[in-house]
Amino acid sequence: MVQPNSTIRSREKMTGWFLVIPALLILLLVYAFPIGRAFWLSFLTQNLGTELQPEFNGIGNYIRMIGDGRFWQTILNTTVFTLSSLVLELVLGMGVALMLNQAFRGRGIVRTIAIIPWALPTALIALTWRWIFNDQYGVWNDILLRLGIIDQGINWLGQPTTAMMAVIAADVWKTTSFVSILLLAGLQSIPEDLYEAHSIDGASTWQSFRQITLPLLLPQILIATLFRFAQAFGIFDLVQVMTGGGPAGSTEMVSLYIYSTVMRYLDFGYGAALVVVTFLILLGVVLLANYLLSRARNVTGVE
Numbered sequence: 001m002v003q004p005n006s007t008i009r010s011r012e013k014m015t016g017w018f019l020v021i022p023a024l025l026i027l028l029l030v031y032a033f034p035i036g037r038a039f040w041l042s043f044l045t046q047n048l049g050t051e052l053q054p055e056f057n058g059i060g061n062y063i064r065m066i067g068d069g070r071f072w073q074t075i076l077n078t079t080v081f082t083l084s085s086l087v088l089e090l091v092l093g094m095g096v097a098l099m100l101n102q103a104f105r106g107r108g109i110v111r112t113i114a115i116i117p118w119a120l121p122t123a124l125i126a127l128t129w130r131w132i133f134n135d136q137y138g139v140w141n142d143i144l145l146r147l148g149i150i151d152q153g154i155n156w157l158g159q160p161t162t163a164m165m166a167v168i169a170a171d172v173w174k175t176t177s178f179v180s181i182l183l184l185a186g187l188q189s190i191p192e193d194l195y196e197a198h199s200i201d202g203a204s205t206w207q208s209f210r211q212i213t214l215p216l217l218l219p220q221i222l223i224a225t226l227f228r229f230a231q232a233f234g235i236f237d238l239v240q241v242m243t244g245g246g247p248a249g250s251t252e253m254v255s256l257y258i259y260s261t262v263m264r265y266l267d268f269g270y271g272a273a274l275v276v277v278t279f280l281i282l283l284g285v286v287l288l289a290n291y292l293l294s295r296a297r298n299v300t301g302v303e
Contacts, residue, residue: 035279041272048266061273071274073249074257080164081253082232085171089228090221092172093179100180101187111184118178126241129170133157133242160250163243167251171238175231179224186220187213219293226289230282254278 042061046054065071100111117125132139133156141153156162190213198208214221236255239245245252245260254274262271 038272038275038279041269042276044269044272046267046269048268054269057269061270062277064270065273065277070249070252071254071257074252074254077164077249077251078233078235078253078255081168081171081235081251082229084168085175085232086225086228088168088172089176089179090224092176093183093224096176096180097183097187100184114177115181116177117174118181120174122174122237123241125174126170126238129166129173130157130242133166157243158247160247163247163251167239167242170242171232171235174238175228179228182224182227183217183220186217190216222289222293226286226293229285229289233282233285234278 041054043056043058044054045057045060096114100107100114104110131137133141135141135153135155135158138153138156140156141150144150145153154162156166194212195208198212203211234255235253236259239251239253239256240259243251245256255278258271258274258278261267261274
């Protein structure tokens with residue numbers, strides 16, 4: 001006797017849940033408890049420098065955050081850094097992915113080399129770029145001096161505007177390859193027949209890119225955007241090594257402010273409130289990206 005489709009689907013769902021439950025339990029243990037602990041701690045006043053015993057403070061830490069100019073400055077710095085690096089990485093990553101998707105001799109070697117910047121340790125790359133932008137011995141100043149673009153060395157990491165530009169440049173150099181690999185995987189899933197049929201109809205390369213590549217690549221673009229937004233918004237080691245958040249807090253990100261609040265000033269209650277707000281911001285972006293990704297999949301028919 002043939003079982004109805006509803007019964008088969010029901011058994012498949014039960015099997016799926018049976019396989020997923022162990023992973024969910026591990027996630028609850030690893031993530032849910034620390035997040036729940038941070039939420040609870042954010043309602044307490046606990047500063048080991050002044051008050052050893054925690055006291056319930058309600059939403060006092062969040063009210064304090066509203067008037068914290070340094071917090072809002074770090075939010076602005078993080079937003080500028082995240083959006084700037086994200087746009088540049090998507091544009092450059094798309095160009096690199098399109099190039100690596102072409103057939104040419106030695107393509108495998110080039111693809112391997114392209115992923116090296118992302119695979120290298122972030123602290124090592126940050127230290128390298130710190131030397132590149134050094135005002136006295138940096139390679140970048142030496143190049144500009146030899147080309148006659150500048151008359152004397154520029155202190156790139158000692159001025160607010162140029163320091164932010166330097167940090168963005170270092171992050172773009174490191175993570176563009178990650179974006180390009182994600183987009184390359186999407187490009188390889190697009191059938192070549194679509195481009196051939198489009199070219200027969202007289203479409204140009206730009207028209208094929210705009211009408212075929214971009215719509216079918218939209219899910220991968222959204223996934224890359226989601227990954228990079230979360231990573232860039234929580235950036236710590238790159239900025240800490242290159243500038244330490246300076247000069248004058250111009251490159252201090254939210255993660256550095258949280259680190260300073262908790263580890264330097266031992267203000268665990270307020271630090272937990274900062275963590276909670278940052279978590280909620282990232283959660284909102286993830287939910288929005290998931291909604292857009294679902295719509296993109298429905299439009300393109302990609303599962």
